[in-house]
Amino acid sequence: MNLQQYRESRMRGPISSGVRQRWQERIVAQRMRGAAGADTYLSRYGKGIKAPKVIELARMAESQGDQPMADRFWAVAYKLETGQAPQDGNEAATEDAPAAPQKAASVPRSNGRRRAGAAPLVSAFPDDPGQQVTPAAAPAYPFPVAPGELVTMQPVDAPHERDYYVRSPRYWGQPKVYGHRMVVFATENKVWYQARSLNLWPAPSEEMDRALRRAAEAFGPFILDGEKFYRDCTGAERMTAAQAATVNVREGQAGFPTDPIYAIFRCLYAMGDDLRGGDDEERLKYAGHIGLWLKDNYPGVIEVLPVATTEAEKAALVTLQARNNREGEVWFQPFSAYVGGKGHKIRGELATVRTKYKQTFDVFVTGLEPTTVAGKAFSSMRVAVFCDGQQVDLGRVGTGFTQSQTHEIRNAFERGGLVVEITSQRFTENRAVVHGSYVRMRPDKQPTDCVVDTSIF
Numbered sequence: 001m002n003l004q005q006y007r008e009s010r011m012r013g014p015i016s017s018g019v020r021q022r023w024q025e026r027i028v029a030q031r032m033r034g035a036a037g038a039d040t041y042l043s044r045y046g047k048g049i050k051a052p053k054v055i056e057l058a059r060m061a062e063s064q065g066d067q068p069m070a071d072r073f074w075a076v077a078y079k080l081e082t083g084q085a086p087q088d089g090n091e092a093a094t095e096d097a098p099a100a101p102q103k104a105a106s107v108p109r110s111n112g113r114r115r116a117g118a119a120p121l122v123s124a125f126p127d128d129p130g131q132q133v134t135p136a137a138a139p140a141y142p143f144p145v146a147p148g149e150l151v152t153m154q155p156v157d158a159p160h161e162r163d164y165y166v167r168s169p170r171y172w173g174q175p176k177v178y179g180h181r182m183v184v185f186a187t188e189n190k191v192w193y194q195a196r197s198l199n200l201w202p203a204p205s206e207e208m209d210r211a212l213r214r215a216a217e218a219f220g221p222f223i224l225d226g227e228k229f230y231r232d233c234t235g236a237e238r239m240t241a242a243q244a245a246t247v248n249v250r251e252g253q254a255g256f257p258t259d260p261i262y263a264i265f266r267c268l269y270a271m272g273d274d275l276r277g278g279d280d281e282e283r284l285k286y287a288g289h290i291g292l293w294l295k296d297n298y299p300g301v302i303e304v305l306p307v308a309t310t311e312a313e314k315a316a317l318v319t320l321q322a323r324n325n326r327e328g329e330v331w332f333q334p335f336s337a338y339v340g341g342k343g344h345k346i347r348g349e350l351a352t353v354r355t356k357y358k359q360t361f362d363v364f365v366t367g368l369e370p371t372t373v374a375g376k377a378f379s380s381m382r383v384a385v386f387c388d389g390q391q392v393d394l395g396r397v398g399t400g401f402t403q404s405q406t407h408e409i410r411n412a413f414e415r416g417g418l419v420v421e422i423t424s425q426r427f428t429e430n431r432a433v434v435h436g437s438y439v440r441m442r443p444d445k446q447p448t449d450c451v452v453d454t455s456i457f
Contacts, residue, residue: 003086006078010055015063017148017198019056023064024151025341038072051081145223147185147192148200150268151340152225154181155330158353165331165355166314172280173308173317176328176354177263178237178426179229184262186216186224204228204260211298219290223269225338226305230258232429235324243429263303264291268338276338283338309334321357325455327426328356358423359456360439361385363394364447365418368410377406381413383422383436385450392452395432397422400439412441419445427457 001009022045026032032040041057042049058073078086158165165171181196182204191212193201203209216222229237232247233256241258248256267286268276275283284307291304308317321329332352336344344351363383371379380398384391400422401409412418419442424433 001082003074003078006082006086007058007074010077011059015056015060019053019060020149020198021151021340023057023060024149029339029341029344032069033066034068035072037066038069038076042076049080051077054080147183147194148198150183150194150223151198152181152183152196153338153340153344153352154196154342155332155352155354156342156350158331158355159350162318162329162331162355165329165353166318167311169311170333170349171314171331172334173314174265174305174330174332175317175321175326176330176356177227177229177305178327179227179239179263182226182228182262183268184212184224184226185221186212187221188213188217191216204262205301207298208260208262208301211294211301214297215290215294218293220271221269222267222286222290224262224264224287224290225266225268226262226264228260228262230260232256232258237327238429246429257300259300261301261303263305265305266338278337280332280334280336280338284334325426326357328354330354356425358425360421360423361452361456362419362421362442362445362450363397364450365409365413365420366393368413369396369398375403377410381409381420381438383420383433385452386448387452387454387456392431394424395428395436397433397436397438399435400437405438409438409441412443417447419443419447419450431457 026045027037027041030040032038038057038061042054046054054073054077058070058077061067061070061073075086078084165173182201183194185192185194191203191209193203195201229239230241230244232238232244233251233253234247236247238244238247241260244256244258245254248254248258264287266280266283267290268274268283270286270290275286288304291302294302295304306317308314317329320326330352331354333346333349336346336351339351363385365381366384367382368378369380369382371377373379380396382393382395383397384393386392397420409418409420421439421442422433423437423439425435428434
């Protein structure tokens with residue numbers, strides 16, 4: 001079989017979301033082009049790479065119009081699979097194609113993302129209908145990136161305290177929303193909803209779908225980047241309608257609506273223009289235009305996140321987020337292109353970061369969960385507090401301690417009345433800690449000292 005026959009026999013089937021994401025985060029972000037770009041990619045990320053993955057990269061390169069890169073990837077895949085260099089007249093593109101790059105980091109796993117040939121996935125949103133939606137359901141798309149292919153620009157944990165970003169003129173701020181990341185591709189006839197994993201999901205609600213289609217009639221096709229969430233009767237954000245409903249029932253407001261809300265971060269495509277290559281100012285401007293139209297015409301369905309640009313506005317944002325027990329803030333450099341993935345830098349500083357609020361309080365340990373890990377005394381501790389005279393179970397805390405500390409904690413627990421200090425980012429609708437982390441033991445405290453007010457939840 002020559003290279004052309006090999007290529008034709010392997011052109012069918014979906015390209016996995018993992019490869020599409022790596023294409024955006026690595027090849028596009030690092031501006032790799034042509035055969036040299038393929039070699040660069042393989043030298044950096046290709047240790048132990050197998051032919052099926054290289055075939056997907058070759059097909060991805062062809063779909064993006066980079067034939068020299070595709071030819072190089074095809075040649076490498078051919079040699080990996082057959083053990084022979086291709087001999088069909090493409091020697092200029094395939095000469096010295098590497099059998100397997102040696103100097104590179106291991107290719108990371110896809111973290112459960114959809115693989116080529118896998119069955120269609122059911123919605124990742126627990127409260128969504130069980131429809132099956134795959135990227136193949138989206139036809140040819142006039143936008144710069146098709147549904148199921150656009151990799152979102154993601155913030156990372158901030159290396160500085162939040163006061164640094166409040167004071168820095170290089171950063172603007174927005175509220176951090178607690179929900180599911182969702183990219184909206186809207187036309188007047190159809191709307192696609194893409195998760196951060198690149199999978200496509202059903203419409204969150206008929207009303208939201210209708211609102212976005214009507215907006216596309218008014219503005220033309222557009223792409224929005226944002227977050228889908230649900231608000232409970234206390235004003236807190238929840239990831240699912242079921243979580244919001246649980247709180248509503250507990251608070252005696254079972255009839256409070258649990259409809260999905262879409263919070264718009266920015267607009268990536270509008271008025272026939274791809275806005276990803278420009279500054280955030282332009283993306284925010286179009287997000288404001290489209291979002292305000294949606295908010296006026298379909299209240300309760302869409303929110304436009306405010307943007308804090310001055311030091312005073314950023315300080316006010318922080319005060320409001322902390323007062324309302326919100327998750328935190330996102331800080332971004334406004335004069336930045338939209339680059340998929342994490343860790344993009346401008347002049348040595350991260351383009352977008354997040355700061356989160358953590359609560360610190362004392363809890364008493366009610367149990368230790370067993371472990372099979374050698375050298376550890378337990379896997380996690382069950383903790384509780386007293387609230388309104390009742391013991392409230394806060395779930396498990398399984399991080400923050402070393403192996404040696406697990407033995408100290410177990411010994412103290414067996415003596416009885418163990419109180420520890422922990423941190424938590426937030427609580428679930430059932431009042432369990434989220435990302436709870438151990439800080440230290442409090443031998444000076446008794447379980448009866450672990451009393452909290454309901455406002456902590």
